[in-house]
Amino acid sequence: MTAKTALVTGANSGMGLATSIELADRGYRVLMACRSRQRGEEALRQVEAAGGSGSAELVLCDLADLSSIRRFADDVHGRTSRLDVLINNAGVVSPKRQETRDGFELALGVNHLGHFLATNLLLDLIRESEAGRIVVVASGAYKAGRIDFDDPHLRERYNVIRSYGQSKLANILFARELALRVYEDGVAVNSLHPGAVLTQLGVNRGTGFGQGVYRALGKLPAFQTPEEGASTAVYLADSPEVEGISREYFYRSRPHRLDRKAEDDQTAARLWAWSEREVGLIP
Template sequence: MKDKIVLVTGASSGMGKATCIEIAKLGAKVIMVCRDKQRGIEALEEVKQQSNNPSVELMLCDLGSIKEIKEFTKEFKKRFEKLDILINNAGVILPGKHRTKDGLELQFGVNHLGHFFLTKELLDLIKKSPTGRIINVASGAHKIGRIHFEDINLDKNYTLWRAYAQSKLANILFTYELARKLKGTNVTANCLHPGAVATNMGINRKTGFGTLITKTLKPFFQTPREGADTAIYLATSSDVQGITGKYFYKKKPIKSSMLSYNEHLAEKLWQFSEEIIEGISSRKS
């Protein structure tokens, strides 16, 4: 992994941090993308220490803000000439209904739209890598997901799992459509289900809600390092060189839901996502 530049979102804790540590151990230059500055600084020190790799950097970005993603990618392009591996790891699942800075339902806004826009903005740099890889962390929860185009924020019928499953189905539809659009290039796009992992996802950091449930279930869950295993494999293994448009679990390609293979739906979501971003951008300009 020497001379490779790797960007990991949601890098301040859980699977994101574990992914950064393991990839940094292999000698890559790792860019940790975090929303919270203080937690990001703490995680950066830990990653450097555990990997014994000083070539790890922290960059801040809130994936719930199109404006911040634009500023972040502009800064990234100034500093780097290529990007070898993009790991879209950041994920939100939060009790109660929340909105992004742009007014979108939080899970759809961060888990899908933020990563959709980040990837599109960095695509030129990824194409400059001899073997560019895009890895999206999805979830088995996509199987109960539907894309509610007529009510994307789920204002009429919101539940936490409905919102989360929608965002995770969107991750897979996006991955497959991206792989189709990148056909004939040196860039691959794959996604994965990490399995049940004991992280801080599902805990409201302001109120602490969800802490007890998470602690109770922790013994039955994988560690963040175990959960990160497939993402690390997809980022670093020569076994998957040239493999694209697949959904992985435990380092093996498996079938995702029937709905996730609907090309018309994937195309519609792509267009829909672009229109939302255009709408937000025109409002802010």
């Protein structure tokens, strides 16, 4: 039997790296999607050094750049004819308003719109799997969010909670709408909250700003390690226990109740239609 193929976004750091190591350990061929070649190569060496029975490859993708996502999707199509697991894990949070290359607010652009385009461009490969699984790493921070259709890129009223909350609510609404669209193809789509996990989330990659907070938080017992934080994503990707389960939201490897706004199918459909236009999938 050929190895199953999994693709993990944001695979060079935190939970993405821990997920890649665990899936390679379980025999998967892991495509590690990273935006930086240097950080990606370092992470690839860590996965290889962990010595799992599977394999890993680096694929470059900047989710803050639609043209990079299109090149990435072509690259993945050149490497494999089937994807069994897609883990949309990459994420950003920014205290200050920033924009992607295409002028999207950064958190919505990377966490939602970048993954929206990437997933749609990879769907044909996932449909080739006998029982494809898509795992969307969201966050309990969705509770603080709302989809602001009047000002989705938060040009008027930006703050970090509104921005991150909106992007994570979008992750869940996207997963639920996608689950309906791929149900007939036997593809399962679930989202999750990993809990509070000590990673590099929020640390500025260029300046290192935020590193002090990161070190201080590390002294608190409330935080999980990246390996612990990755366990629900790995469970949804690989466990036979969730075979056939789709459109659920998980926390600690168990289905978890959502607030009503995250189960609003009308908003999910509206977000889908808006996202399609925004990333240029339809004119």
